[in-house]
Amino acid sequence: MKEGLRQSMAWLHTWCGLLVCWVLLLVFAGGSASYFKEEISLWMMPELHASAAAPVTQAQAIERAAAYLQQRAPQAERWFITLPDQRSVAMRVGWIASPAAAGKEAASSPRSRFKSERIDAATGQPLARVRDTRGGEFLYRLHFDLHYLPVQWARWIVSVCALFMLVAIVSGVITHRRIFADFFTFRRNKGQRSWLDAHNATAVLALPFHLMITYTGLITLMFMIMPWGVQTAYREQGGEKAFFEEVFPGGAGRVKAAGVAAPLTSLPALAERARQHWQGAPLALVVVNNPGDAKATAVITRQKLATLSSLQPALVFDGVSGRQLAAAGEAPSATAVTRGALVGLHLAHFADPWLRALFFLCGLCGYLMVATGALLWAVKTRQKQAKAIVAGARAGFGLRLVEALNLGAIAGLPIAFAGYFWANRLLPVEMAGRAQMEIHLFFAAWALAAVLAQIRPSLGMWRLQLGAGALLFLGLPLLNVFTTDSHLGVTLLQGRGPWAVAGCDLTLLALGSVLALAASLLARHQRARHERAVQGPARRTAHPAVAKEIT
Amino acid sequence: MVSDKMTSAATSGLRYRLAVLSRTLAAVAGGYVLTALATMVAARFLPMGRADAVMTATMLSFAFFTCAVIWVYAARSAWRAWCGLAVPALALALLAWCGRVLP
Numbered sequence: 001m002k003e004g005l006r007q008s009m010a011w012l013h014t015w016c017g018l019l020v021c022w023v024l025l026l027v028f029a030g031g032s033a034s035y036f037k038e039e040i041s042l043w044m045m046p047e048l049h050a051s052a053a054a055p056v057t058q059a060q061a062i063e064r065a066a067a068y069l070q071q072r073a074p075q076a077e078r079w080f081i082t083l084p085d086q087r088s089v090a091m092r093v094g095w096i097a098s099p100a101a102a103g104k105e106a107a108s109s110p111r112s113r114f115k116s117e118r119i120d121a122a123t124g125q126p127l128a129r130v131r132d133t134r135g136g137e138f139l140y141r142l143h144f145d146l147h148y149l150p151v152q153w154a155r156w157i158v159s160v161c162a163l164f165m166l167v168a169i170v171s172g173v174i175t176h177r178r179i180f181a182d183f184f185t186f187r188r189n190k191g192q193r194s195w196l197d198a199h200n201a202t203a204v205l206a207l208p209f210h211l212m213i214t215y216t217g218l219i220t221l222m223f224m225i226m227p228w229g230v231q232t233a234y235r236e237q238g239g240e241k242a243f244f245e246e247v248f249p250g251g252a253g254r255v256k257a258a259g260v261a262a263p264l265t266s267l268p269a270l271a272e273r274a275r276q277h278w279q280g281a282p283l284a285l286v287v288v289n290n291p292g293d294a295k296a297t298a299v300i301t302r303q304k305l306a307t308l309s310s311l312q313p314a315l316v317f318d319g320v321s322g323r324q325l326a327a328a329g330e331a332p333s334a335t336a337v338t339r340g341a342l343v344g345l346h347l348a349h350f351a352d353p354w355l356r357a358l359f360f361l362c363g364l365c366g367y368l369m370v371a372t373g374a375l376l377w378a379v380k381t382r383q384k385q386a387k388a389i390v391a392g393a394r395a396g397f398g399l400r401l402v403e404a405l406n407l408g409a410i411a412g413l414p415i416a417f418a419g420y421f422w423a424n425r426l427l428p429v430e431m432a433g434r435a436q437m438e439i440h441l442f443f444a445a446w447a448l449a450a451v452l453a454q455i456r457p458s459l460g461m462w463r464l465q466l467g468a469g470a471l472l473f474l475g476l477p478l479l480n481v482f483t484t485d486s487h488l489g490v491t492l493l494q495g496r497g498p499w500a501v502a503g504c505d506l507t508l509l510a511l512g513s514v515l516a517l518a519a520s521l522l523a524r525h526q527r528a529r530h531e532r533a534v535q536g537p538a539r540r541t542a543h544p545a546v547a548k549e550i551t
Numbered sequence: 552m553v554s555d556k557m558t559s560a561a562t563s564g565l566r567y568r569l570a571v572l573s574r575t576l577a578a579v580a581g582g583y584v585l586t587a588l589a590t591m592v593a594a595r596f597l598p599m600g601r602a603d604a605v606m607t608a609t610m611l612s613f614a615f616f617t618c619a620v621i622w623v624y625a626a627r628s629a630w631r632a633w634c635g636l637a638v639p640a641l642a643l644a645l646l647a648w649c650g651r652v653l654p
Contacts, residue, residue: 005625008624008625009621009624009625011624012620012621012624163613163616163617166613166617167617167620167621170617170621171621171624174621215613215614218613219610219613222609222610222612222613223609225613226586226587226590226609226612226613228587228588228590228591228594229590229591229593229594229604229605229608229609229612230594230605230609231591232591232594232595232647233594233595233601233604233605234601234605243602243605246602247602247606333600333602333603334603335599335602335603335606335607336602336603336606338606338607338610339606339610342610
């Protein structure tokens with residue numbers, strides 16, 4: 001760090017990246033998958049593939065959902081009705097049980113009292129035949145809530161990693177003298193040089209995306225990471241709560257229950273009025289606070305239009321008289337729209353499937369960028385210790401740890417994802433706690449790969465794990481032939497769709513092929529090395545250019 | 552570029568390690584405190600509505616934090632790095648105190 005700016009920045013880039021790279025791999029993998037959250041959920045519920053989406057008006061759907069909730073959770077603190085849109089077939093209803101009804105869990109947070117079910121919009125009955133799965137929702141939550149951890153901790157971990165990544169990106173750009181020229185440079189089969197070139201290529205190719213996705217990701221959690229602006233400006237009003245009520249209309253209408261029973265007004269009628277208010281624009285969400293209470297309110301949120309911003313206006317109604325209480329988010333300020341646009345860019349809900357596919361590819365580019373960076377560190381460090389290792393010394397502890405973590409994360413994560421999808425197809429449909437078991441198997445598969453990597457972080461293990469990932473991914477479309485009626489033969493060859501399911505299968509095939517290619521390249525490399533070793537160690541010395549690289 | 556020998560002499564000493572530790576502390580803790588102060592002051596003084604000022608300040612905070620971290624590692628010595636954080640932090644704290652942002 002005593003040398004010039006570029007050297008200090010190279011140091012900063014290296015350590016910022018290395019310390020958090022394994023979490024970043026998970027975040028990139030989960031985030032990339034989340035662009036197709038709804039499609040993955042559909043893929044994971046084969047029972048829904050055949051159901052021709054019966055045309056149901058939104059008012060009808062709301063009526064059925066309200067009737068269902070009335071019977072299922074009349075005492076709830078809050079109801080949620082998520083209406084079907086172009087991307088999701090089923091309608092989701094959810095509720096937060098009142099603390100009294102929740103009994104033992106009374107002290108717990110509203111989040112833990114939340115339950116949700118999918119119901120058929122046409123009949124208003126739960127989709128009982130559908131297997132219990134978290135689907136793409138798990139991968140989406142994994143992206144920022146991780147799993148098995150309190151949500152708040154997980155979000156802090158992910159946020160800190162994102163901050164490291166932001167610093168790594170900026171310092172990486174500063175340290176990179178010939179960013180444009182190097183992008184067009186690729187020297188294959190040159191060991192460390194090749195990893196550096198690959199790292200540059202994947203990083204620079206999608207640099208605007210990497211920078212955007214990191215910054216906007218921080219924006220989505222900014223009030224948790226940097227709450228001090230809110231705290232000071234709203235200190236007299238009681239801090240955060242006042243600010244959120246002013247800025248985010250979603251929480252509007254949350255009032256304390258009166259404890260006096262009163263019938264709920266007709267929700268379809270409110271929905272119709274909301275639709276007219278927005279000139280016929282479709283609705284997204286209906287929230288009812290304190291249903292059946294004299295202080296009930298209903299908040300109806302409009303669907304997002306095809307704009308960048310993630311902001312959605314909402315109307316607040318009195319849940320008993322049906323009187324309109326407020327209209328929130330109708331004319332957001334420029335700043336609010338800016339934040340909405342940044343969050344919207346991160347979520348990419350505005351994008352059509354092709355643009356989301358591009359985002360998906362950029363996300364995978366990010367995965368490769370982190371992976372090649374981590375590998376580059378290991379290759380470089382091994383090079384430094386080469387003399388000692390040849391003389392019979394063991395590789396240093398840090399090097400061995402990084403090599404094993406690299407293997408367990410880079411090659412292990414695909415195995416975990418594939419394991420999750422295999423579990424979805426193979427676990428008995430009627431099994432109790434099925435959705436949770438799928439998730440346990442995701443982590444079990446990953447743990448197995450990670451432990452094996454720690455025991456034996458060798459090239460052979462790389463080949464084994466990449467090969468296993470390839471087989472698992474390539475096997476999934478085949479497994480569909482035996483376990484579903486909507487395999488590629490039906491969806492693609494007979495052209496019957498659904499196209500989202502065919503797209504998922506094709507993506508699995510493509511990912512499997514890439515893993516297979518990696519495994520076979522590695523096998524070739526291993527053979528070449530073996531032959532060299534047999535011929536004698538004459539060519540062992542490193543290329544002089546390697547030693548001159550910036551650290 | 553420096554030869555291998557010199558680099559290892561410069562990077563293995565205890566002094567060097569302490570300096571790196573000091574910078575890391577400066578970047579993480581110092582950088583965060585400075586950013587928090589800047590966000591507070593901006594949230595109070597930006598010439599726009601209160602909610603908008605808060606959001607603008609908070610959105611910009613991560614760019615500010617990144618610059619602070621880059622500065623800490625780019626500075627010629629750990630002492631300079633700390634000074635570069637402390638001077639603006641004191642100035643911001645003074646502003647904040649004048650604006651009655653801090654309790």
